Amino acid sequence: MEHGSFTDNSAATFSLTDEDHTIANAVRFTLNQDPRVTFCGYSIPHPSEARVNIRVQTTGDPAREVLKDACQNLMLMCRHVRSTFDKAIEDFKASNAVKAMKIDSQDSSGDDSEESE
């Protein structure tokens, strides 16, 4: 739900139901990073009700578009985090497997194997 004015669409309050700090803080962070935004913040009107109000004020662009762009940026950021995380896990598992093999070879043969990295 968007509470704004018909004449000036650069400032609006978006009310999201069934949401909490998890998405509101993340969206507020990405909104702040956008240079078109002059003010953005979020509030939770009542803790028992799962509703979040996000206020966006921009330098002229419609607030709806800026919010959509911020959500898109957040999605891309999370996608990048996911791929980096997966790769880091694979690298860790690979390096651990190599270490385990090196320890085995040292125990069985008794000579040091050279580390070539």
Add this chain to the structure above:
Amino acid sequence: MAEGVGEEKKKFSIWDLPDVPMGQLPPHLELQRSRVSCNKDAPIHTESIQYSGAYASMGIDNSSRLDRFSNNFRVEVVQLNKDDMEFDMIGIDAAIANSFRGILIAELPTMAIEKVLIANNTSIIQDEVLAHRLGLVPIRVDPRLFEYLSENDQPNEKNTIVFKLHVQCKRGSPRITVKLDALKWLPNGSELVKETRNATSDSSSKPETYTYFGCSQEIIPEFVKNPIIPKYPDIIIAKLGPGQEIELEAHAVKGIGKTHAKWSPVATAWYRMLPELRIDCNCCIIGTYRR
């Protein structure tokens, strides 16, 4: 010269500007922007300066574009065991890290026992206490293989796991402790027969049970080698004295931690900022936390 006055003001878009030169902030501002200092009485600079125009008067761009984020972001795994994991995320803000933590605790689906059909319980553990304990039991199964069960759905092999528990302590024998290894998986569905009002005359049809399994869950390839069992078979559920008996059937469904904490996949998840120690030349140690 007055030449500049005659020029036209062209409209340009903010995205067409060349990259704002990243000048350097003076060191005390850089400290304030990027470090939380732990002073003697309280930490200072705890709120992160996220606003993109915060240092605009100095000509420094505080916004973080996606490409700069992608270049600077790194993940380093410190420890990875079967049951716990620790890793460093470098280049991310506390807001996003906290969102990940919240999602880990409350919004990842798992399977947990939801309905317990008790046929017989003569133990001293009350029905609801027994059902509550069974709900908190962790089940070793991949929740991605199952679907959610909503109110209108019938419980079938795609959204329910059925367990059975039948223990009895005979008169004259010592007290027994009921552990989780007594919980048996029923891959063919429920065995308790529903009582129907009108007794049908055809006894050849299969009696109606509480679940409607189309096929057995055993034949699904993931479960052939790994049968579904609780993760820790030595958790104590109840204790029975002589002459007491428990007979029940438990149905496990998929859910998320927001509805009930039994569906939370993590024992807990937390994050902290990377600590950085700086020793002052006056030989007093100043501790800070690095964002």
